[in-house]
Amino acid sequence: SQTIHQWPATLVQPVGSPLSLECTVEGTSNPNLYWYRQAAGRGLQLLFYSVGIGQISSEVPQNLSASRPQDRQFILSSKKLLLSDSGFYLCAWTAGLEPQHFGDGTRLSIL
Amino acid sequence: DAKTTQPNSMESNEEEPVHLPCNHSTISGTDYIHWYRQLPSQGPEYVIHGLTSNVNNRMASLAIAEDRKSSTLILHRATLRDAAVYYCILRGSGYALNFGKGTSLLVTP
Numbered sequence: 001s002q003t004i005h006q007w008p009a010t011l012v013q014p015v016g017s018p019l020s021l022e023c024t025v026e027g028t029s030n031p032n033l034y035w036y037r038q039a040a041g042r043g044l045q046l047l048f049y050s051v052g053i054g055q056i057s058s059e060v061p062q063n064l065s066a067s068r069p070q071d072r073q074f075i076l077s078s079k080k081l082l083l084s085d086s087g088f089y090l091c092a093w094t095a096g097l098e099p100q101h102f103g104d105g106t107r108l109s110i111l
Numbered sequence: 112d113a114k115t116t117q118p119n120s121m122e123s124n125e126e127e128p129v130h131l132p133c134n135h136s137t138i139s140g141t142d143y144i145h146w147y148r149q150l151p152s153q154g155p156e157y158v159i160h161g162l163t164s165n166v167n168n169r170m171a172s173l174a175i176a177e178d179r180k181s182s183t184l185i186l187h188r189a190t191l192r193d194a195a196v197y198y199c200i201l202r203g204s205g206y207a208l209n210f211g212k213g214t215s216l217l218v219t220p
């Protein structure tokens with residue numbers, strides 16, 4: 001069966017520091033991968049998606065970037081975090097137009 | 112993407128059925144209706160989806176209006192573990208899922 005892993009579960013970072021969040025998927029090949037962010041009390045906002053290695057599409061302009069160095073690995077990064085980057089970050093995968101499956105998320109707090 | 116409208120919140124008693132409504136009057140012919148739910152501090156969980164016909168699975172039932180402009184997620188016997196935010200989403204050919212604010216379901220014992 002397929003599983004998705006995200007880490008870390010929680011993270012506290014100072015303003016201006018770099019960020020790297022990792023997501024890996026097991027049990028499937030060539031998945032579509034997604035990064036979402038959920039601000040407190042709000043719905044999910046799609047940040048990036050990827051349909052293959054090295055292919056990244058950005059949905060909103062921002063301080064973040066994404067990379068997909070391997071088929072089942074998706075990384076969310078920032079060179080310098082802003083206070084507005086705080087939130088709940090979720091990775092998801094899907095095969096084609098099948099339902100998306102989400103990880104447990106990373107709660108990021110910026111101080 | 113076509114938009115959905117859901118009530119902000121609903122309340123149910125434990126072990127009673129719950130009907131969660133969703134309006135999607137601008138749905139296109141190829142949009143699937145997906146439902147997800149999100150428990151506190153967790154990622155969303157897929158519940159059910161359908162196109163035209165009513166659908167049943169182990170978690171819930173999905174009733175779709177004949178004109179497809181509305182749908183209802185049915186939890187047959189609500190439990191305390193069903194307390195969550197329920198999202199009704201139209202899935203077309205694009206990659207993004209448009210999560211609105213959803214319906215916050217409160218289940219009371």
